[in-house]
Amino acid sequence: MSGISRRKFLKSTVVAGGSAAAAMSSTKSFAMKEFEGYPESMGVLVDLTRCIGCRTCEAACNKEHGLPEPELPFDDFSVFDQVFHEGKQKRRTTEKAYTVVNRYDTKAQGAPVYRKLQCFHCSEPACLTSCFVNAYTKTKEGAVIYNADVCVGCRMCMVACPFSMPAYTYDSALHPQIIKCNFCYDNRLTKGKPPACVEACPQEALTFGHRKTLVKTAHERIRSNPKKYVDHVYGEKEVGGTSWMYLSSVPFDQAGFNTTLQHHPILDNTKSFLGIVPMVLGIWPALFMGFHLLAKGGKGDKESKDKVEVHGE
Amino acid sequence: MKIRKIRIITGIILALFFISAPAFGVDDEPPTSVRIDSLSHLYEGVDFDHELHVDIEENCSVCHHHRFSSEVAADRCAACHSECGGTFSPTCSDCHVAEPFTGKHIRQMEEDPHRFHVDITGLKGAYHLKCLNCHIETGAPTECVDCHERTDAGNRFYSSGKYAPTGGKSGGSHE
Amino acid sequence: MKNFIKEGFKPVDSLNDPDDGHQWSLMQKLLLGLSPKEYFQQLRRNPFNWFLFMIFAVGLPVIVYRYINGLGSVMHGSFDYPWGLFLGFGLFCMVPLSASGFLLGTTVELFGQKDYKPILNLALLNGLLGYFFAVVFLLVDLGMPWRLYYPMVISWGTAAVLFLVGWHVATYLTVQVLEVSESFFEWIGWPTAKNYIHKGTIGLTVAGIILSTLHQGALGTLLTYAPGKVHPLWYSAEFMWIFFLCSSIFAGLCMVIAVSTIVKKTMSWRCSGEFLDNLDSITIGLAKGASMALVTYLVIKIVGMTHDNLWAYLTTGWGTWYLLEIGLGVVLPIILFSFAIRNKSVGLIRFTAFLTIFGLLLNRLNTVLISFNWNLYQEWPPLLETIISVTIFFLFVTVYRFILYRLPILYAWQAVPAKELVSVPVPEQADPDPVQPEHQFAKVVTPS
Ligand code: SF4
Ligand code: SF4
Ligand code: SF4
Numbered sequence: 001m002s003g004i005s006r007r008k009f010l011k012s013t014v015v016a017g018g019s020a021a022a023a024m025s026s027t028k029s030f031a032m033k034e035f036e037g038y039p040e041s042m043g044v045l046v047d048l049t050r051c052i053g054c055r056t057c058e059a060a061c062n063k064e065h066g067l068p069e070p071e072l073p074f075d076d077f078s079v080f081d082q083v084f085h086e087g088k089q090k091r092r093t094t095e096k097a098y099t100v101v102n103r104y105d106t107k108a109q110g111a112p113v114y115r116k117l118q119c120f121h122c123s124e125p126a127c128l129t130s131c132f133v134n135a136y137t138k139t140k141e142g143a144v145i146y147n148a149d150v151c152v153g154c155r156m157c158m159v160a161c162p163f164s165m166p167a168y169t170y171d172s173a174l175h176p177q178i179i180k181c182n183f184c185y186d187n188r189l190t191k192g193k194p195p196a197c198v199e200a201c202p203q204e205a206l207t208f209g210h211r212k213t214l215v216k217t218a219h220e221r222i223r224s225n226p227k228k229y230v231d232h233v234y235g236e237k238e239v240g241g242t243s244w245m246y247l248s249s250v251p252f253d254q255a256g257f258n259t260t261l262q263h264h265p266i267l268d269n270t271k272s273f274l275g276i277v278p279m280v281l282g283i284w285p286a287l288f289m290g291f292h293l294l295a296k297g298g299k300g301d302k303e304s305k306d307k308v309e310v311h312g313e
Numbered sequence: 314m315k316i317r318k319i320r321i322i323t324g325i326i327l328a329l330f331f332i333s334a335p336a337f338g339v340d341d342e343p344p345t346s347v348r349i350d351s352l353s354h355l356y357e358g359v360d361f362d363h364e365l366h367v368d369i370e371e372n373c374s375v376c377h378h379h380r381f382s383s384e385v386a387a388d389r390c391a392a393c394h395s396e397c398g399g400t401f402s403p404t405c406s407d408c409h410v411a412e413p414f415t416g417k418h419i420r421q422m423e424e425d426p427h428r429f430h431v432d433i434t435g436l437k438g439a440y441h442l443k444c445l446n447c448h449i450e451t452g453a454p455t456e457c458v459d460c461h462e463r464t465d466a467g468n469r470f471y472s473s474g475k476y477a478p479t480g481g482k483s484g485g486s487h488e
Numbered sequence: 489m490k491n492f493i494k495e496g497f498k499p500v501d502s503l504n505d506p507d508d509g510h511q512w513s514l515m516q517k518l519l520l521g522l523s524p525k526e527y528f529q530q531l532r533r534n535p536f537n538w539f540l541f542m543i544f545a546v547g548l549p550v551i552v553y554r555y556i557n558g559l560g561s562v563m564h565g566s567f568d569y570p571w572g573l574f575l576g577f578g579l580f581c582m583v584p585l586s587a588s589g590f591l592l593g594t595t596v597e598l599f600g601q602k603d604y605k606p607i608l609n610l611a612l613l614n615g616l617l618g619y620f621f622a623v624v625f626l627l628v629d630l631g632m633p634w635r636l637y638y639p640m641v642i643s644w645g646t647a648a649v650l651f652l653v654g655w656h657v658a659t660y661l662t663v664q665v666l667e668v669s670e671s672f673f674e675w676i677g678w679p680t681a682k683n684y685i686h687k688g689t690i691g692l693t694v695a696g697i698i699l700s701t702l703h704q705g706a707l708g709t710l711l712t713y714a715p716g717k718v719h720p721l722w723y724s725a726e727f728m729w730i731f732f733l734c735s736s737i738f739a740g741l742c743m744v745i746a747v748s749t750i751v752k753k754t755m756s757w758r759c760s761g762e763f764l765d766n767l768d769s770i771t772i773g774l775a776k777g778a779s780m781a782l783v784t785y786l787v788i789k790i791v792g793m794t795h796d797n798l799w800a801y802l803t804t805g806w807g808t809w810y811l812l813e814i815g816l817g818v819v820l821p822i823i824l825f826s827f828a829i830r831n832k833s834v835g836l837i838r839f840t841a842f843l844t845i846f847g848l849l850l851n852r853l854n855t856v857l858i859s860f861n862w863n864l865y866q867e868w869p870p871l872l873e874t875i876i877s878v879t880i881f882f883l884f885v886t887v888y889r890f891i892l893y894r895l896p897i898l899y900a901w902q903a904v905p906a907k908e909l910v911s912v913p914v915p916e917q918a919d920p921d922p923v924q925p926e927h928q929f930a931k932v933v934t935p936s
Contacts, residue, residue, distance in 0.1 A: 050442060054457065059471050073473040075457075085865035092567065111449075130713045132651035133643040150643040153559075153631020155570035156650050160713035167567045168631070170560030176631035192416030199414065203445070204438025208414040213423055217432045260716055269712035270649050273705055273729040277652070284698045288598050292690065295600040 041123065041142030042189065043211030043243040044198060045218050046116055048255060049228060050205035053080065053101055053114035060200030061099050061118075064184060068096045090256065093117060095167045098181035099197060106254040113248065113255045116197070116206070118181035119144060119165045120235060121243035123211075124265035127157035127166060135178075141190070142211060142243040143183035151177055162239050162261055183243070211243050218247055240265030343367055349440070355467035359460050376443055377403045393429075409439040499758065499893075520893060536754075540886055547879025550872055551628065559631060562872035568861050571629075573869045573877040576856040578625020581849050582618045582884075583657070583707060584732070587740030589615020589664055590696040591777075597693040606763045607770050609671055609897040610751070611744050613888070616664040618743075619657060621884040628876060649709045656703035663695050671895045701733060708732030711855060719859035721801050721810045722851075727792040734788060737781035738821075739848040741774045745841035747888075751898060758892060760899035768834045775837040778844065779825035786818050806862060813854055817847015 059074035061067070072079055080103035082091055090102040099118035106113055121144045128136035128144060135151045138144050146166075153176055158166045167179045184195040193199070194208040207214065218233040234252050235245035238261045246257070253259045262269075345364040370376070379385050380403050385394040410418060413435030422431050434442060448455050457463070468474035499520040520527065531537050554562045563572045592611035595601045627633040639645065639654045666685055673682035708728035711718050715725065724731065748767055756764060793799065801807050821844040828836035858866070869877075892898055 050438075052445065056471075062472075063470060069478050070472055071478060073477045074471040075473045085867075088865040089568075094567065126713055130648050130650060130710075132639045132645040132648040132654055134645040134648075135643070150635075150638055151632070152635045152638050153633075154626075154629075154650065155631070156648070156710070156713070158567060158570035159710075159717070162714075162716065164568050164717075168565075168570065169558075170563065170565035171558045172560075172631075173556060173558035174632075176558060194414035202437055202441040204413075204434045204442065207432075209419050210423065213431070220432060258716060262715060266713055266715070267647070269715060269725040270709050272726045273649070273709040273712070276705070276729070277702060280698055280701050284701065285694050288594070288694050288697055289690075292598040292600070295598065 040140045041211045041243055042183075042208065043121070043142055043214045043245060044195070045207040045209070045214040046244060046246045047205050047207065047221070048113050048115055048246060048248040048250075050203045051101070051114040051116060051201075052203055052205075053077065053103055053112070054202060055079075055101050056200045056202060057116055057197035057206065058097065058099055058101060060196040061181070062097065064187065064196035065098065067098070070096070093119075093165055093167055093180065095169045095179040098179070102256060104250075104255045106250045109250050113250050115246075115255050115257075117163075117165075117256075118197075118244065119183070120163055121181075121183055122162075122239055122265075123241040123243065124239070124267055126160040126162055126239065126266035129265075129267040130156045130160035132156065139185060139189075141183070141185065143185040143189055144243075145182045145185050146178050146180065148175070148177040153177075160266060162258070162266060211241075211245075214245060218245060221247060237263040239263075240268075343373075354464060355470050356457065356461035356463055373403075375447075378408075379403060405439055406436050409434060409436040411436050413438070518894065540882055543879055543882045547875050547882075550875050551879065554628065554872075554876060559629070562870070562876060564867055564870050564873075566867055568864055569857070569867050571856060571860075572873050573857070574625045574629035574873070576853055577849070577877055578629070578880065579622050580707060580852040580856050582622040582625065584704060584736035584739040584848060584852070585743045585845065586615045586618025586622070587700060587704060587736040588612075588618075588744045589667065589740075590693070590700040591737060591740050592744065593667065593693040593696050595777075597689055598697075603766070603773065604770055606760070606766050607744060607748060607774075609668075610748060610892075611740075612664065612667045613671075613891060613895075613897050614743060614747055615740075616661070616668045617884060617888050617891075619661050619664060621880060621887075623657065623661065624880055624883070625877075628880065649706050649713070653703050653706045653710065656699045656706065660696065660699040660703065663692050663699065667692050667696070668895075671897055675895045700736075704736040705729030705733040714860070716863075717861050718855055719801075719806050719810075719862040720796065720798055721793075721806060722855040722859050724792045724796055726795065727788060730788055731785070731792070734781060734785045735848055735851065738778040738785065738844055741778040741781070742841035742844040742848075745771055745774050745778075745838060746845055749838045749841070751892065755889075755892065755898070758898050762900065763898050771834050771837055772829055772832060775825050775829055775841070778841070779822055779829070782818055782822045782825070782844070786814070786822065789814065789818070806859065809854070809858075813847065813850045817844060817850055821847065 055074045055077070058070075062070065062074070079091060080101075083089065084091075091100045093100055099116060101114050101116045104113045104115060121138075121142055123138075123142075125136060125138060125144045127146075128134075128138055132154070133150045133152055135147045136144055136157065137147070153168075155168060155178075157178060158164070158168060165180050169176045169179060183189055184193075184197075187193075188195055195206075198206040198208045207217065209217070215233065215236055218236070222229040222231055222233070228249055230248050230251055232252065233245050233247060234257055235242035240263070246252070246255075248255050248257075251259075343363055345362075347361040347363050349359040349361055366376070367373075373380050374387060378387075378390060379394070385391045410433075412418060413433070422428060422433075444460070445455060447453070454460070463471070463474070465474075469476045472478060499522075522530070550562065559565065563574075588611040592604055592608050596604050596608045623636075627636065630636065635642075639651055640658065645651045666688070670682050670685050673679065673685065706729065708731055711723065712725050712728050715723060748771065751759065752764065752767060802811065821840050824836060824840040824843070827833075828840060857869075861867075
């Protein structure tokens with residue numbers, strides 16, 4: 001049983017309600033041996049060979065979502081020189097920015113590589129599966145969206161996200177919440193429009209489409225230009241697949257990607273434990289009661305009889 | 314209110330490079346100048362000096378897939394399109410659509426099983442990829458404002474110019 | 489307090505004043521039978537109280553500050569290190585250290601090892617308070633603590649391991665409250681309620697084992713959500729839950745040894761003779777259990793290392809740190825324990841118990857905080873976060889002591905032949921432990 005089926009199964013059995021479509025897709029994926037993702041899922045293919053680091057996408061996202069004014073203008077490219085934690089980290093998504101572009105000066109290639117970073121909208125999101133109040137939803141369009149109304153603020157999702165994408169408004173005392181790219185779900189995706197960043201990118205470094213198609217497109221780009229691209233579509237397999245995928249001309253680790261991620265959903269890691277839960281629930285009571293009776297029975301004294309009577313009650 | 318503003322801005326960005334090329338004569342004479350401006354909102358339109366570029370690069374196929382009266386030049390394309398002669402319009406916007414990522418367009422591309430070219434960039438992408446890559450390679454100017462002036466709306470969009478956050482410098486370059 | 493005892497004072501240990509037979513009032517019980525003035529006197533005389541006072545004077549305002557200004561004002565507010573000391577220490581360390589309740593519950597109630605009976609209540613209380621304060625830590629750490637009940641009521645993330653942890657900790661806390669409530673009812677003087685709970689002991693104990701097995705393991709499983717963030721040496725998708733469950737066993741046992749040591753040193757006036765007399769042999773017994781768990785733990789650690797083929801990591805800096813943790817917290821304790829057990833050297837056992845606890849703390853902090861994001865950057869908890877954690881820990885100590893002073897945890901509630909107390913249906917002494925013949929009073933009074 002794949003991870004998704006367990007989740008869906010639990011969901012569909014435990015949580016009442018839900019649309020017929022959701023129920024259908026859940027039975028479907030339940031029957032599937034391997035989770036193949038949502039057929040209707042949209043995605044974005046980020047082609048790093050096209051990105052020029054103009055930060056237009058950052059600006060578009062900022063304006064689309066009415067995010068706070070940036071500290072520096074979006075056409076100030078000195079941000080690419082910013083490093084944090086003794087140079088160990090470049091800019092990252094924050095509670096004020098759903099997406100950031102970073103520059104990587106790689107050995108493999110003379111010109112720098114720019115990488116846009118945002119939530120990857122995983123097919124089997126760790127943020128979602130680790131959340132104990134179900135604050136996340138993977139929509140059929142592929143967006144992973146978050147509901148601040150039920151969030152308790154435990155930040156498990158931040159721990160679980162393999163890309164460390166979710167940010168948190170630590171400074172809010174009364175209503176802190178997770179902040180991350182929502183694939184422009186409400187404003188655009190549901191209206192048949194591409195995300196703001198995709199629309200704004202002058203270089204069309206971001207290609208929007210069905211994830212399924214994008215996987216083919218990505219491989220086709222590699223096939224028709226094998227010298228230009230590294231033969232890997234980042235996000236096709238990583239952590240069970242992501243809706244946002246990347247093509248690169250330099251090895252992915254040189255462009256700041258974690259290339260050690262597992263190729264199956266994060267949720268799978270909990271399987272070996274979740275497998276024992278029913279066992280413990282089923283066997284422990286009988287087992288330990290047995291031990292107890294043995295321990296008592298061996299003595300055969302008065303107290304043990306008392307005890308046995310006690311359980312009888 | 315916010316939504317409306319956003320709509321306007323994004324609509325405008327989208328159509329930014331919608332071409333309004335003058336109608337070509339059948340005499341196969343390239344235009345001297347092309348104004349690319351149909352929705353110049355964040356940036357002013359571009360007065361593209363076609364003549365200058367023809368002088369620099371005489372091979373049209375460097376920029377165009379095809380011309381009016383000549384055969385398709387690139388071997389790869391010719392494999393299929395050699396019979397087509399010069400019937401195609403060289404105008405970018407004929408194939409590269411302004412809004413490549415609308416639900417409708419994505420569906421159109423996916424649902425036609427006979428379509429071979431599915432990975433076609435939109436118009437804005439086509440321009441920038443073509444122009445900018447060449448500019449980078451040849452050492453021609455590459456900053457945004459080298460080709461088109463930023464408008465007031467553009468400055469607001471980039472939180473730049475008079476909209477710059479205090480302390481920030483604007484209009485930076487990649488250098 | 490010791491001074492009063494020297495002067496012949498006897499703290500409240502029964503429902504009725506042995507002198508005139510009238511029932512102690514609640515106030516008197518709270519003051520241990522001292523007059524308010526005397527009570528205050530002894531409070532002031534104890535330097536430890538001044539120490540606590542200082543900690544709270546600094547810490548409590550910081551906690552208030554945190555609620556007014558948000559988490560960001562006390563934590564580093566890092567998006568890469570979402571969890572700090574509150575959970576790293578408060579949840580991940582307090583919970584295993586509180587495994588004592590279910591361990592001793594099982595030993596005494598289920599396996600009938602009544603030798604451990606004198607320490608059972610302490611172990612239960614240790615469990616209860618540990619869990620309770622883990623929840624207190626959680627309340628400080630949660631962004632919106634007033635939504636603590638959401639996973640129970642509002643919205644169920646049923647597939648999440650944290651959901652299981654949340655439910656189990658909540659249920660287990662209830663179980664433990666019930667278990668400890670026996671002592672409370674005895675103290676407050678509601679024997680009927682006490683008897684009622686007592687009948688459920690076995691059920692509660694079994695529930696305790698199930699819940700503990702699962703959520704101790706689940707805490708480890710939480711980290712399998714973050715492969716690649718936790719250093720491979722501390723990570724194992726398959727074994728994580730076994731590591732955590734197994735280490736909670738020796739942690740819980742060593743915690744009982746440690747607490748009983750402190751109790752013996754600092755409040756022996758409150759301990760019954762039975763407790764003090766048996767403590768050494770109990771300690772040796774607990775140490776045997778702990779060393780068995782330690783050996784098991786070491787073995788599965790090695791199995792885990794082989795399974796994931798992690799040997800190469802040992803030569804790195806992280807490897808050294810890891811070996812230090814295992815060496816100080818597992819291997820050395822095993823050696824010391826076996827030596828001490830053979831020589832019946834209780835002092836060494838006690839020292840080793842502290843060492844083992846240190847090793848466990850190191851392990852949990854390593855897993856959750858120190859080795860976390862090992863290939864990114866390291867971050868130390870800021871001052872205010874540390875202050876809050878220390879404050880809550882000493883709040884834990886204070887409450888712990890407060891209860892130990894009063895409830896019949898370390899001593900047995902005495903049955904004074906009650907003059908006015910005819911209405912009590914069952915003789916006092918029969919209830920705490922009908923299974924226990926050597927109970928001082930059981931011999932004398934149990935009607936047979
Ligand atoms: S990238 Fe992180 S936040 Fe985004 S869907 Fe995946 S797990 Fe969730
Ligand atoms: S998809 Fe939308 S929310 Fe996400 S980075 Fe792009 S513009 Fe921002
Ligand atoms: S807008 Fe496009 S080209 Fe510019 S930085 Fe973003 S992804 Fe790169």
